[in-house]
Amino acid sequence: xxxxxxxxxxxxxxxxxxxxFVGELGIFAxxxxxxxxxxxxxxxxxxxxxxxxxxYSLPVVALTALFTGMVLxxxxxxxxxxxxxxxxxxxxxxxxxTRELGPVLAGLMVSGRAGAAMAAELGTMRVxxxxxxxxxxxxxxxxxxxxxxxxxxxxxxPLLVGIADILGVMGGFLVSTEKLGFxxxxxxxxxxxxxxxxxxxxxxxxxxxxxxxxxxxxxxxGYRSKGGAQxxxxxxxxxxxxxxxxxxxxxxxxxxxLFVK
Amino acid sequence: xxxxxIRIRGLKKAFGDKKVxxxxxxxxxxxxxxxxxxxxxxxxxxxxxxxxxLVTPDSGVIEIDxxxxxxxxxxxxxELRAQxxxxxxxxxxxxxxxxxxxxxxGLLAQNKIRRSAARDKAIEVLxxxxxxxxxxxxxxxELSGGMQKRVALARAIASEPAIMFFxxxxxxxxxxxxxxxxxxxxxxxxxxxxxxxxITHDMASAQRIGDRAAMLYEGRVCWTGAADELLTSTxxxxxxxxxxxxxxxxxxxxxx
Numbered sequence: 001x002x003x004x005x006x007x008x009x010x011x012x013x014x015x016x017x018x019x020x021f022v023g024e025l026g027i028f029a030x031x032x033x034x035x036x037x038x039x040x041x042x043x044x045x046x047x048x049x050x051x052x053x054x055x056y057s058l059p060v061v062a063l064t065a066l067f068t069g070m071v072l073x074x075x076x077x078x079x080x081x082x083x084x085x086x087x088x089x090x091x092x093x094x095x096x097x098t099r100e101l102g103p104v105l106a107g108l109m110v111s112g113r114a115g116a117a118m119a120a121e122l123g124t125m126r127v128x129x130x131x132x133x134x135x136x137x138x139x140x141x142x143x144x145x146x147x148x149x150x151x152x153x154x155x156x157x158p159l160l161v162g163i164a165d166i167l168g169v170m171g172g173f174l175v176s177t178e179k180l181g182f183x184x185x186x187x188x189x190x191x192x193x194x195x196x197x198x199x200x201x202x203x204x205x206x207x208x209x210x211x212x213x214x215x216x217x218x219x220x221x222g223y224r225s226k227g228g229a230q231x232x233x234x235x236x237x238x239x240x241x242x243x244x245x246x247x248x249x250x251x252x253x254x255x256x257x258l259f260v261k
Numbered sequence: 262x263x264x265x266x267i268r269i270r271g272l273k274k275a276f277g278d279k280k281v282x283x284x285x286x287x288x289x290x291x292x293x294x295x296x297x298x299x300x301x302x303x304x305x306x307x308x309x310x311x312x313x314x315l316v317t318p319d320s321g322v323i324e325i326d327x328x329x330x331x332x333x334x335x336x337x338x339x340e341l342r343a344q345x346x347x348x349x350x351x352x353x354x355x356x357x358x359x360x361x362x363x364x365x366x367g368l369l370a371q372n373k374i375r376r377s378a379a380r381d382k383a384i385e386v387l388x389x390x391x392x393x394x395x396x397x398x399x400x401x402x403e404l405s406g407g408m409q410k411r412v413a414l415a416r417a418i419a420s421e422p423a424i425m426f427f428x429x430x431x432x433x434x435x436x437x438x439x440x441x442x443x444x445x446x447x448x449x450x451x452x453x454x455x456x457x458x459x460i461t462h463d464m465a466s467a468q469r470i471g472d473r474a475a476m477l478y479e480g481r482v483c484w485t486g487a488a489d490e491l492l493t494s495t496x497x498x499x500x501x502x503x504x505x506x507x508x509x510x511x512x513x514x515x516x517x
Contacts (some may be wrong), residue, residue, distance in 0.1 A: 121357075125355075128351060128353060129349045129350070129351060129353035130353050130354075130355055130356075132310070132313075132315050132349070132353065133347070133349055133353040133354075133355070135313070135314065135315060136313055136315075136342075136345065136346070136347040136367075137366050137367035137370055137416075138339070138343050138367055138370045138371050139366070139367075139370045
């Protein structure tokens with residue numbers, strides 16, 4: 001009799017825990033967003049977060065995009081050559097990169113770099129009383145720590161993805177022209193003839209959403225961390241894992257909304 | 262009769278099943294220093310955090326200058342609490358900012374000074390806690406424990422608060438540095454005419470910085486008196502605690 005009761009109790013605890021987590025996250029997100037629009041504003045902190053999320057993530061995102069474009073061209077060639085469809089490589093590369101791989105891979109890389117750093121910084125501030133100290137110095141921690149990061153995430157990710165798109169296409173171009181025998185002119189004409197504005201814009205919209213998610217999960221997990229070094233480590237791991245899962249899940253939902261008519 | 266600067270009545274706070282504060286009554290008169298002592302986990306920090314607004318009590322009254330901060334509007338409560346300066350146990354300096362920005366953080370947040378004047382103001386306040394002007398440009402991580410404590414004290418006094426809280430100000434310092442910090446605290450509080458509440462386990466420190474003392478035990482204030490009577494009190498709880506006796510009415514939760 002005890003075994004099934006324990007199972008029900010565990011299931012109930014899981015459901016309650018999930019509901020509590022979602023509720024806390026929702027309240028945190030609404031509070032953070034509302035502080036973006038209410039003074040005082042902290043332009044220096046927004047700039048610092050932009051540099052942290054955007055500029056310092058540029059090398060890793062650029063390399064990821066470049067190699068992804070190169071691999072995509074190579075893989076497409078080996079597959080499509082069986083059907084004499086090599087001419088589709090350019091459009092496959094540009095559409096895959098702008099619509100899907102650019103935002104998703106940039107999101108995952110930035111989540112691992114900047115999202116983890118955010119959670120670690122805020123988590124350390126929490127366990128060393130720095131967040132409480134902010135409150136005692138007439139400063140709202142949500143406004144000072146969270147709002148600038150949320151805004152910076154929404155701005156920085158589309159900029160990064162714009163650059164990633166260009167580098168991804170460049171990667172495909174390099175492999176196709178240097179290794180696979182395409183002429184540069186033909187490749188570029190093929191690339192741009194199949195590319196539409198909405199392909200790029202949809203990728204940038206996805207990037208803005210992913211940027212928000214990365215900052216939100218980084219701040220949320222760091223802000224409520226407790227228990228010293230172990231707690232901060234746990235918060236950092238949670239920030240990356242939850243942001244990565246949400247990016248992949250939201251990618252499907254956004255693709256459904258943006259492309260399926 | 263003079264109105265207490267801080268008046269607390271029936272303050273209760275529980276975390277789950279654990280009652281941390283179980284009806285605290287405490288008066289702190291203007292311009293006096295109150296030292297709160299009690300064992301680890303007796304609710305001293307929760308009491309201070311409740312007054313500052315970092316913890317929301319379950320019930321009770323916290324009055325500052327006769328106004329209940331728990332019933333005041335959010336804006337008014339923020340105004341009342343803006344007159345509080347706090348020295349955290351580990352300093353809680355912002356490690357992403359240099360010392361001068363740490364010291365003037367509250368003043369800049371309240372728009373009391375311009376950013377261009379902040380560095381000079383920081384150097385002036387740092388001098389009051391015995392630190393040279395070259396410290397202003399350093400990062401908190403470059404400072405020793407004692408210097409960090411002084412910078413944290415400088416940050417707490419920079420906005421000349423009417424109320425000051427000190428959370429274990431001498432913890433982690435050697436006895437000489439502890440005495441120096443206590444001396445600075447007394448100087449600052451006297452110069453500003455502030456009302457202060459300090460939490461400490463250090464009896465020598467308690468007697469140096471406090472005028473009055475209160476002992477927390479089982480979620481309540483079990484004794485109040487003059488700080489210099491702490492070591493001579495006949496109250497069995499205070500006597501056991503201040504003399505560090507293993508046996509007496511206070512039972513530590515030890516599993517053997």
